[in-house]
Amino acid sequence: MSDTMDTVALAGNPNVGKTTLFNALTGGNQKVGNYSGVTIEKKSGQFFTPHGRKVRVLDLPGCYGLGGESPDQQIATRILMGRDAEEPVPELIVNVVDASALERHLMLTLELIELGHPMVLALNMIDIAERNGIRLDPALLAEQLGIAVVPLQANGGKGLIELKQSLRRPLPHAASAVWLQAGMSEEEKHLARVKYIQDTCAIAARRPDAAQVAMSDRIDQVLLHPFFGWLILLVTMFVLFWTIFRFSETPMGWLEAGQEWLQAKVSTSMAAGDLNDLLTQGIIGGVGSVLVFLPQIVMLFFLIGLLESSGYMARAAFLMDGFMSRVGLSGKAFLPLLSSYACAIPGIMATRTIDSAKERLVTIFVAPWMSCSARLPVYLLLVPLLLHEPEGGSTRQALVMTALYAVGTLTAFLVAKVLRKKLGPDPQKHHFMIELPPYHKPQWSYIFRHITDRAWAFVKNAGTIILAISIILWALQTYPKSTSSDPAEQLAHSAMGRISQSIEPLFRPLGHDGKTGAAILTSFAAREVFVSSMAIVHHVEEAEEESQTRSSLRENLQRSTWPDGRPMFTTASLISLLLFYIYALQCLPTSAVVARETGSWKWAVGQFLFMTVFAWVASVVAYQIGSHFS
C-alpha cells in the first residue's frame, strides 16, 4: 500500500446530494438540507476503498459553473482550478449530478472534463429520476462522456460500494473534450456544450411526456398559491413556535426535577460549608438553570431541520422575496434570517449563498436581531413576571412571546432598509433566481444527527463558559465574607455587591439596580447566562419541594424593591429589560463569526457597539415613557 493518500473532491451543482454522499462515504454528520447552499465551505473526511486504500474526500460547496460569483461557489472553483493556496488540485473529481435533471447538471460536468482532471460521474437520485419516468442508460452516458458513471442513491446507501470501487488505483485517465474544436470562441464553446448535452440526454436520459404533472407540482399548486401559500407559510411559522413551547414543557419539568434531586443529594451527602454551597448553588444551580432549556433548543432545530429537509424552505424563500425586496433584501436572505432564530452563527454563515455582497453585509448585520434560542431562557423568566402569572403555555404568554420575536424582526427589517439604501446599489444588479427542489421525505437520520450536534454544542457551552461564569459569580457574591448571617447583608458586603453599586448609574435610567446590571454584564459573553446570574445575585434558595428555580427567582424578583420601597420589577422596567435583550448583541462567538465572514473586525466591533447602544437607548426610552404613564 502506498503511503500517499489520494484526495477526491465531490463537486457538483448545489442541492444534488454532495453532503449526503460525503456523510454516507465517511460516516460523518455534516448538515444536509433540501435547498441550495447548505454547504458553504469545504469539508474533508476519510474513508477506505474495498481494496483497503485510505482516501481523503473533500465536500465542496455547490457551483453551477466555474465562474460563480457568490463566496461559497468561488471556494469550489478555486480548488477545482488549482488556484487555492492551501488545497492542491484533487487527484480525482467525483462529479455528483442529479439524475432527474441531467440536462442542467451536465453543463458543469463538461466544464470539469475540459479542466483535464481524472473524473467519475456519480449519478445520484436515481430513485427520483425513475419515479419521474426518466429512462436512464448509464453505460451510454459513460460512453458519450468518456468517464465512469456510477448510478447511486446516496440517501439510501445504494451504489456506494460501486462508487468506492471506481476510486481505486490506477485512477482513470482524463477524458477528452470531444465537443470542442480548436479556435472556438467562448460563445461557440458554450453552444457546443449545449448541443452535446442535448444529444447525450436524447439517447441516455430520455424524458417522458412533458405534460406529466409530478407530485411536487401538485403540492406546489397549493403551497405556492398567491393566497393559500401565504396563509400556509404564516400558519407553519406559528405552529413552529407554538410546538416549541407546548411540547418542550414536559421534558423541561424532568430536567428541573433532576436538577433539584441532584442538589438535594449533594447537599445532604456532605457537610455544610463553602464547598457545599459552591456545588449546590453555584455549579448545579447555575448550570442547571441554563440546561433546562435544552428541550426547546432541540425542538427548534428539529422543526427547522424538517422544513429544510422536506424542500419547503426554498418555497418559503420564493414566497418571501416580494416582502424582502421592500427592505432591500431578496428571498435568498430569508433562509439565513430564519436560521438565525435558532442560532445567529449558522444564519450568518448561510449568507454566503447571497450573490450581492452588499445585501450579504446587510443580512449579516441584522441577523442577530432574529431572537435566537439563547434568548428564550431570558424571555421565559421575564414574560410570566410581566403578566403576573405562573409559567405555562397561556395564550397571553404566547402572544407576548410572539410580540418579542416580531419586535426584533421588524427592527431588523427597518434597519436593513436604511442600511441597504446607505450602501447604495450593486455595481451589477442581482435578480432573484432560485431552484425549487422536488419535495423529499425528511432524512431522519441526518436530522437527528444535526440535532445531536447542536444539543451537544449547547451542553458543552453550559459545561464550559456558563460553568466558569457560574463559579466566578458564586465567588464574587460569597467573598469577602461578612460577619452577619443575613444573606442580604452578605451580598451587599461581597465583591458582587460592590460592583453592583458602582455600575448602578448606568442601569438606573433603564429602571434597574446594580444587581440586575451585574447580571446583564455577565451575560455579554453568552446571553443565556442572565438567568443563572440573576439566580445567584438574588440569592435564590434551593426549593424544599419540587418548585421550580425560575418560579423561586420570579417570586424573589417580585418582592425586590428600591430603598424607598417602590417595586423594582414593574411593567415598565420589565419591558425595558426585555427590549435590552432583544437588541443587545451578547454573544462573543457571533461577533467572531461576523469578523470572519466580513473579513474585518471593524464590521464586527461596529455591529457590537451599534447594537449595544441601540439596546440601551431603546430600553431607556421604553422605561422613561412607561414609568411616565404608570
Add this chain to the structure above:
Amino acid sequence: MPTPQTIAQTLQQDSLISLEQAKVGCEFHIRFLNGPACERLRQMGFCESMRVKKITDGRNMLCTVCGTKMALSRELAHQIIGQATA
C-alpha cells in the same frame, strides 16, 4: 424580391418574444439570451435551444427547465428570448 428563406427568417424573428411575455402554461423554446445575466442564466439551465414550461406569472415567475422547477424574476425572464410553441 425577398426570397422564401428571407421571408421565413423575418417571420420567425417577428414571432420571437421574451419569457416574461410568454403566456402561462405555454412551452417556450429558447433561441438566445440577451442581457447582463446571460452567463448566470446559462449556468442555471436556461441555455439556447432548451425548452422551458412557464407555470406562473408575477413578480417572480415559476417555470420548469430540464425537469427542474425554477423561480426567476421578471427582469431575468426578460433576457430570455425565444418562441412560444404551445
